[in-house]
Amino acid sequence: MPELPEVQTVVNDLIRHSIEGKKVVKTVVFWSKSIAEPFVDEFIKMIEGQIIKRIERRGKYICLKMSEATLLIHLRMSGRLILANESSVLSHERVQLILDDGQVLKFIDQRKFGRFYLLRDPTAKLERLGVDPLTAEFTVSCLDKLCKRKKKIKTLLLDQSVISGLGNIYVDEALWLAHIHPETSAALLTFQEIDALHQAIQKILQAAIANQGTSLGEHTSNFHSLNGESGKYISRLNVYKRQGMPCLRCKTVIVKMTLGGRGTHLCPQCQVEKYPQHIF
């Protein structure tokens, strides 16, 4: 499922294929729920004729700034973008934007959870996102301030209104690297642990982007970049989907548990939970 590194990979690919400056000449919507805002007929009317001015990432959103509106795309679980030369319809294809140079930007989404938002002013939507962990704003003291609450650290890191871009894979990886148990209350972390976590988050995200993200399988519903390539970070995963296998630091068997309804992987030896003192 696309998280920050996968979304950044798609954005980098879109820029590399220079779709900036291209005009949307026609739009076809095959699954109307893929268009979250506005209503489909209004969406089609509004987007046709618009020129793609700039492409960037905001949290897990792909953000296409157009002449008179901004198109936000959230890939959710199985969404993919493909740039093709013709408009014949692929399986699970939900939306296609035909550009003035003949290229077709296709939205493929087996699970149908991905969403397009075409907004005259995206500010309100983007303001709801927390700090981006790859910006200069995300300092150790910034993370320290965000941790001043009782929520479990994993739940906090997954909350997009607190930090935007992390998902299940990279949170498990960062907590393992920082030797922190996912159920630790954020407020109980020492400054040293927060510093380690801050470094772990940045290191892992940068390494994942350098490897074009993580693809958990070769099926089309797994992440692929624009040209269909799989992400190569899977070989670098230390805990995610490694339950039953030895910890790469201490050989203890990695376990999988459920936390906040999410599959959570950890090393029970390296990541020890801290309890409030009153329990003892």
Next chain:
DNA sequence: AGTCTTGTTCGACT
């Protein structure tokens, strides 16, 4: 054939 899994958002409950 029903149950579980998967990630995110949102509403409900404590």
Next chain:
DNA sequence: CAGTCGAACAAGAC
């Protein structure tokens, strides 16, 4: 308000 829990979304694996 803060935190947790479950539903809903959709399809595939088992």
